[in-house]
Amino acid sequence: MDLAENIQSMLDDFAFLGDWEERYMHVIDMGKQLESLPDALKVEANKVKGCVSQVWLITSYDADKNTLIFKGDSDAHIVKGLVAIVLEIYSQRSPLDITKMDAEPILNQLGLAEHLSPQRSNGLRAMIGRIQAEASARL
Amino acid sequence: MGFNVEDIRAQFPILSRKINDKPLAYLDNAASAQKPLAVINALKDQMGTSFANVHRGLHTMANETTEAYEGARTKVAKFLGAPKPDNIVFTRGATEALNLAAYGLAHTIEAGDEIILSQMEHHSNIVPWHFLRERKGAVLKFVPVLDNGELDLDALKSMLSSKTKIVSLVHMSNVLGTINPIADIAPWVKAVGAVFVVDGTQAAVHMPINVVDLGVDFFCMTGHKLYGPTGIGALYGNAEMLEILLPFNGGGEMIEDVFESHVTYNDPPHKFEAGTPPILEAIGLGAAIDWYSQFDPKDVHQHEMAVYYHALDGLRDINSFKLIGDAPNKGSVLSFNLEGAHAHDVAQILDKYGIAVRAGQHCTQPLMTRLGIHSTARASFGIYNTLDEAERLVAGVKKAAHFLS
Numbered sequence: 326m327d328l329a330e331n332i333q334s335m336l337d338d339f340a341f342l343g344d345w346e347e348r349y350m351h352v353i354d355m356g357k358q359l360e361s362l363p364d365a366l367k368v369e370a371n372k373v374k375g376c377v378s379q380v381w382l383i384t385s386y387d388a389d390k391n392t393l394i395f396k397g398d399s400d401a402h403i404v405k406g407l408v409a410i411v412l413e414i415y416s417q418r419s420p421l422d423i424t425k426m427d428a429e430p431i432l433n434q435l436g437l438a439e440h441l442s443p444q445r446s447n448g449l450r451a452m453i454g455r456i457q458a459e460a461s462a463r464l
Numbered sequence: 465m466g467f468n469v470e471d472i473r474a475q476f477p478i479l480s481r482k483i484n485d486k487p488l489a490y491l492d493n494a495a496s497a498q499k500p501l502a503v504i505n506a507l508k509d510q511m512g513t514s515f516a517n518v519h520r521g522l523h524t525m526a527n528e529t530t531e532a533y534e535g536a537r538t539k540v541a542k543f544l545g546a547p548k549p550d551n552i553v554f555t556r557g558a559t560e561a562l563n564l565a566a567y568g569l570a571h572t573i574e575a576g577d578e579i580i581l582s583q584m585e586h587h588s589n590i591v592p593w594h595f596l597r598e599r600k601g602a603v604l605k606f607v608p609v610l611d612n613g614e615l616d617l618d619a620l621k622s623m624l625s626s627k628t629k630i631v632s633l634v635h636m637s638n639v640l641g642t643i644n645p646i647a648d649i650a651p652w653v654k655a656v657g658a659v660f661v662v663d664g665t666q667a668a669v670h671m672p673i674n675v676v677d678l679g680v681d682f683f684c685m686t687g688h689k690l691y692g693p694t695g696i697g698a699l700y701g702n703a704e705m706l707e708i709l710l711p712f713n714g715g716g717e718m719i720e721d722v723f724e725s726h727v728t729y730n731d732p733p734h735k736f737e738a739g740t741p742p743i744l745e746a747i748g749l750g751a752a753i754d755w756y757s758q759f760d761p762k763d764v765h766q767h768e769m770a771v772y773y774h775a776l777d778g779l780r781d782i783n784s785f786k787l788i789g790d791a792p793n794k795g796s797v798l799s800f801n802l803e804g805a806h807a808h809d810v811a812q813i814l815d816k817y818g819i820a821v822r823a824g825q826h827c828t829q830p831l832m833t834r835l836g837i838h839s840t841a842r843a844s845f846g847i848y849n850t851l852d853e854a855e856r857l858v859a860g861v862k863k864a865a866h867f868l869s
Binding site: 345346349350353378400401402403404 | 805806808809812813816838863867868
């Protein structure tokens with residue numbers, strides 16, 4: 326599957342970055358640019374389990390376009406940046422496309438997988454797992 | 465013996481490790497400390513030269529291992545200033561020691577009896593008492609923590625009454641570093657006839673302990689924060705209290721005789737040590753105490769606080785830096801937050817510079833709630849930390865503040 330334009334553009338942005346400091350700065354910036362969820366939505370039901378910091382994820386379905394729209398947030402900057410990346414990868418795609426999409430090679434290409442502690446990546450995995458479950462339920 | 469931090473560091477093989485291509489600065493000692501060669505070799509030697517199960521053995525190695533195991537009990541007793549080795553029950557750690565105290569005292573509690581804890585307790589000194597609330601109808605009361613991280617002693621005094629059956633307090637806070645005046649509190653607790661339990665997990669590592677002078681009934685400690693192995697700790701109990709305490713593990717070793725109709729029990733401390741104990745871990749703890757006891761506790765304290773204040777002075781230059789816990793009497797625990805940043809972010813960035821700190825709630829949710837914060841980053845200094853490491857921490861936190869601002 327060809328990568329969507331927004332994912333390719335994200336990969337291109339990272340390709341210019343050097344050491345981990347620049348990558349982290351960029352991830353943190355992506356998090357800062359991600360619109361925060363209103364406090365009313367930061368409830369237990371929207372919390373992603375298995376993250377050391379708090380992560381929230383909400384899903385809506387656009388029936389006309391047959392796409393799932395994800396929004397997310399975190400109270401930690403680095404994790405919020407990772408949420409932004411995950412949303413770039415998965416949001417506004419059809420349930421079928423989502424179930425076919427493997428985020429791991431993309432995260433590897435971003436040079437982030439190795440920088441994530443196991444607990445953090447578990448959180449990321451939990452987030453992706455939740456997105457995949459939502460998509461499967463729509464198939 | 466004189467105090468030379470470079471000589472001490474040379475005895476910890478792990479400290480020469482690189483993390484992310486940077487020299488390791490291990491500042492997570494309040495969570496667990498690294499092990500000197502004396503401890504590593506004690507475990508190796510015991511396993512390599514003489515090992516068997518302890519007690520009632522009739523062969524040479526069983527006797528040797530029993531001597532080493534019981535020798536470790538004697539060392540713990542001496543280290544804590546306990547009158548006799550029999551005052552020391554080996555446990556898996558401080559958590560199990562606190563659970564044993566709570567479980568073993570449950571039969572003395574009736575509905576409505578009060579148990580006094582504080583807002584700065586670790587969950588391991590809260591949850592076992594919640595069991596008594598759930599199962600026995602005990603009422604838990606929490607002594608407030610003042611804004612600077614001190615215990616509100618006036619509040620504690622006013623909470624004590626004839627309804628108070630148990631007071632269980634931390635000696636040194638794992639988050640705030642606050643050292644509570646246990647010896648001053650003990651007579652107040654005795655005056656209402658309550659049992660005084662002290663969580664000495666951090667205190668035992670950072671100051672000389674004498675349980676008799678402190679006037680406590682129970683004192684809990686753990687080995688792995690004292691440069692010893694994991695899986696071993698101790699509950700000190702005075703002789704009278706160990707007679708009242710009921711065991712919570714049944715099995716071999718803890719009995720005198722077993723019949724179909726009833727059981728008679730061994731004497732303390734063996735009554736509380738069912739099954740094969742953590743033999744090697746106990747011997748390792750004994751080795752850690754031997755190793756640690758070569759230093760003057762005053763030298764250790766002075767050194768750790770010099771590193772603490774060196775770090776604190778540098779960190780105070782950072783605008784967004786906020787110290788959590790500023791009690792006048794405190795140990796070398798430096799909890800902090802950067803305004804607008806999450807402690808997890810700070811810890812993760814520090815790790816990239818080879819600096820190990822902890823971030824989160826540190827198993828103290830009621831304290832976080834009291835302070836109105838979600839988490840802290842925590843640097844905790846031990847015997848082998850250096851002024852240079854304090855400077856690296858400051859530089860790393862400055863970087864993190866820059867990234868996260």
